[in-house]
Amino acid sequence: xxxxxxxxxxxxxxxxxxxxxxxxxxxxxxxxxxxxxxxxxxxxxxxxxxxxxxxxxxxxxxxxxxxxxxxxxxxxxxxxxxxxxxxxxxxxxxxxxxxxxxxxxxxxxxxxxxxxxxxxxxxxxxxxxxxxxxxxxxxxxxx
Amino acid sequence: xxxxxxxxxxxxxxxxxxxxxxxxxxxxxxxxxxxxxxxxxxxxxxxxxxxxxxxxxxxxxxxxxxxxxxxxxxxxxxxxxxxxxxxxxxxxxxxxxxxxxxxxxxxxxxxxxxxxxxxxxxxxxxxxxxxxxxxxxxxxxxxxxxxxxxxxxxxxxxxxxxxxxxxxxxxxxxxxxxxxxxxxxxxxxxxxxxxxxxxxxxxxxxxxxxxxxxxxxxxxxxxxxxxxxxxxxxxxxxxxxxxxxxxxxxxxxxxxxxxxxxxxxxxxxxxxxxxxxxxxxxxxxxxxxxxxxxxxxxxxxxxxxxxxxxxxxxxxxxxxxxxxxxxxxxxxxxxxxxxxxxxxxxxxxxxxxxxxxxxxxxxxxxxxxxxxxxxxxxxxxxxxxxxxxx
Numbered sequence: 001x002x003x004x005x006x007x008x009x010x011x012x013x014x015x016x017x018x019x020x021x022x023x024x025x026x027x028x029x030x031x032x033x034x035x036x037x038x039x040x041x042x043x044x045x046x047x048x049x050x051x052x053x054x055x056x057x058x059x060x061x062x063x064x065x066x067x068x069x070x071x072x073x074x075x076x077x078x079x080x081x082x083x084x085x086x087x088x089x090x091x092x093x094x095x096x097x098x099x100x101x102x103x104x105x106x107x108x109x110x111x112x113x114x115x116x117x118x119x120x121x122x123x124x125x126x127x128x129x130x131x132x133x134x135x136x137x138x139x140x141x142x143x
Numbered sequence: 144x145x146x147x148x149x150x151x152x153x154x155x156x157x158x159x160x161x162x163x164x165x166x167x168x169x170x171x172x173x174x175x176x177x178x179x180x181x182x183x184x185x186x187x188x189x190x191x192x193x194x195x196x197x198x199x200x201x202x203x204x205x206x207x208x209x210x211x212x213x214x215x216x217x218x219x220x221x222x223x224x225x226x227x228x229x230x231x232x233x234x235x236x237x238x239x240x241x242x243x244x245x246x247x248x249x250x251x252x253x254x255x256x257x258x259x260x261x262x263x264x265x266x267x268x269x270x271x272x273x274x275x276x277x278x279x280x281x282x283x284x285x286x287x288x289x290x291x292x293x294x295x296x297x298x299x300x301x302x303x304x305x306x307x308x309x310x311x312x313x314x315x316x317x318x319x320x321x322x323x324x325x326x327x328x329x330x331x332x333x334x335x336x337x338x339x340x341x342x343x344x345x346x347x348x349x350x351x352x353x354x355x356x357x358x359x360x361x362x363x364x365x366x367x368x369x370x371x372x373x374x375x376x377x378x379x380x381x382x383x384x385x386x387x388x389x390x391x392x393x394x395x396x397x398x399x400x401x402x403x404x405x406x407x408x409x410x411x412x413x414x415x416x417x418x419x420x421x422x423x424x425x426x427x428x429x430x431x432x433x434x435x436x437x438x439x440x441x442x443x444x445x446x447x448x449x450x451x452x453x454x455x456x457x458x459x460x461x462x463x464x465x466x467x468x469x470x471x472x473x474x475x476x477x478x479x480x481x482x483x484x485x486x487x488x489x490x491x492x493x494x495x496x497x498x499x500x501x502x503x504x505x506x507x508x509x510x511x512x513x514x515x516x517x518x519x520x521x522x523x524x525x526x527x528x529x530x531x532x533x
Contacts (some may be wrong), residue, residue, distance in 0.1 A: 016271035053390050076287025077342040085278035095518050097287050102392045102520045107277050118295045
């Protein structure tokens with residue numbers, strides 16, 4: 001049976017923060033998930049952008065804290081990767097639909113081949129980065 | 144825009160190689176000479192340059208001007224098209240628009256990239272923030288998501304995909320300019336057994352990064368006729384869509400901009416999918432061909448596997464597919480790769496397909512795919528219908 005790597009000991013490249021995504025990354029220091037919400041469109045968006053994908057007005061956006069729970073939208077097994085992930089394959093990559101209606105791309109950890117499926121319920125798994133921020137990953141809700 | 148008032152008067156292409164020992168500008172010069180020789184034009188008659196972006200040129204923000212300088216072109220119109228794999232077909236539409244607007248009379252469209260030998264690309268995009276830290280490999284992983292989603296929601300016959308891979312490989316074997324390493328027969332069983340890259344995407348689903356160049360010379364249709372050029376290819380329909388459903392947070396990744404781009408292209412040409420004589424779709428992964436068959440209206444969304452099982456795709460069958468092998472079996476010449484299938488379509492309409500010449504050369508449909516966004520399918524979808532000068 002295939003063993004999937006949870007990549008816990010990989011020194012991950014640090015995410016390059018943009019001026020408009022800073023609140024997202026700052027919140028990860030406390031393992032809180034903030035995503036952008038358009039008050040006028042009454043809808044969330046991800047990844048963080050410099051403006052609203054709905055109305056084109058950054059002034060309509062605010063940050064809201066969400067649970068990070070959701071379900072797998074699609075997934076793939078990375079069999080080959082570039083450094084520093086090379087030699088750590090295979091590992092899971094998934095698109096996860098948060099309950100608020102946005103898709104987030106991440107690794108899924110602690111998940112077997114038998115468990116993985118489109119529709120699998122997942123919850124956040126915060127992976128520490130070397131600079132004090134945390135990276136949003138997911139794990140099965142019933143882990 | 145009077146797209147059909149433009150005429151492609153010559154095509155050029157180099158051999159596709161795993162790594163080029165010739166500089167990207169030398170490949171461009173090779174294309175220029177082929178185009179001048181085949182069209183009878185003088186270099187001094189070229190007053191427009193519209194080239195595709197390239198990984199090699201990516202570090203230079205003055206790429207079109209620098210290329211014009213190296214090729215010693217004096218121009219009234221000069222630009223790089225940077226819509227990824229849609230750039231070569233997009234360049235034809237932009238050349239026609241420039242000619243129609245009086246910005247230029249004769250436009251050189253070179254597509255050259257030596258991405259393997261020398262990549263200067265540093266993508267300033269979402270990747271550095273959102274996908275680099277999770278070990279995402281880019282296109283193969285994106286197509287892993289797409290393929291798994293397709294299979295779950297619509298059902299997918301992998302042997303049907305294998306049939307497309309085999310047809311393209313047979314064509315590459317008939318194409319002396321295809322990457323030599325790829326010119327070996329494969330079977331559907333070989334396709335199924337090829338190793339997984341990003342499950343369920345296999346090695347034989349994927350393009351091999353290569354180096355190479357191609358290009359076109361485009362002028363006004365009337366000017367071409369005045370010169371007595373008996374071989375011309377006319378763009379009669381074009382559509383382009385970037386960032387389909389940009390204002391939706393979640394999209395079905397098996398729906399692409401080719402539905403909109405194709406509808407516009409077919410309407411402009413006054414044709415329907417059933418009129419298409421040969422099909423030259425952009426192919427970075429095999430499933431992209433099937434998705435385009437669906438989105439362009441050859442069959443319904445979700446019915447791609449059945450359509451493929453019922454259709455012959457060899458050059459001498461129902462719907463000849465990428466008769467030069469496509470990028471998957473001829474090699475992907477970096478960001479110039481979109482030129483490979485475009486030039487093959489022009490070659491076929493010129494009647495110069497040799498051992499792989501299609502019988503019906505009334506028209507050809509060429510497409511482009513460009514850019515891989517976050518969690519969707521691709522940024523730009525393009526479609527163009529070409530006909531011989533009637």
